[in-house]
Amino acid sequence: MAHTPQKASVCGTLWRKRVYLRIVKNVLMRYSKFAAILLCLIIAGPMSAQESDVNSRDLRGKVVYEDDEVVFRQLDEHTWIGNGHRCYNESLYLVEGNDRAVLIDAGTNISKLDKIVAGITSKPVTLMLTHGHGDHVGGAKPFTEVWVAPADEPMFKGNVRRYKGEIKHLTDGQVIDLGGRQLEVMYTPGHTSGSVTFFDKANHYGFSGDAFGSTNLLVFTYLSNVVASATKVEKYIKDNDIKFLFPGHYSGDNLESPKRVSDLKEMCQEVLDGKRQGIKSDGNNGGNDMMIEDRGVRVTFSSQNGIK
């Protein structure tokens, strides 16, 4: 049966548009050097299209750290989320095992992020990135090493100038052992060429960056990449009973569901097959001039380069 998203009220939609446009304006005025951030901003996306049973978590977890740039809250006993406010709740995730911890992404403009996370976990922390956009790498500088997929290394270097640490490469299928807890890396290109998703199989969830779930999917590569990535993720979800994915911009009610992953795969395939036509994109989507919207999923892409 087709999933029918709840429709936001016109009033609510207009309000959201105003809020988003104000955020865009502020970011543009204050952080022009982070223009790449705008690629991740979601303008007037369909906010209400999630399945409520999936979104049982929210942003009411215990606050364990707070300053002007980031708030960290506890998600479960050994997992925390940090939310920035520069780019639509850009999200960081601190994932702790018995021996070590991984910090997934580094926000937009967080200084001394290494010290912040050291105050939350006593375990040594390794920084790993879902992709190279400016709102996911901005706090990377103090870390002595950073892990990123090779395809997004140039983007990382462009956004973190004069990074002095060692850049290491995440590999597809890599298993990161934290001691009694494992993260598995899956390449999921589409949003960017080097986008990755991290899975915590035992806990039945993952961390998808902007590859899946950050409300609108902005495709800066090709729709065929999205179809291939979603096909892999769909299978992994089924095989491992993954319940949801924590996205790179988590607002408390937009966990990515297995159904949305399948829906967006089908929708992108339909465009490639000529069965579905894109319409003109109605906002600043990082230069993406086309979009498709259905079943609570919105995907934007370039009519010039995206349809292949």
Ligand SMILES: [Zn+2]
């Ligand atoms: Zn992004």
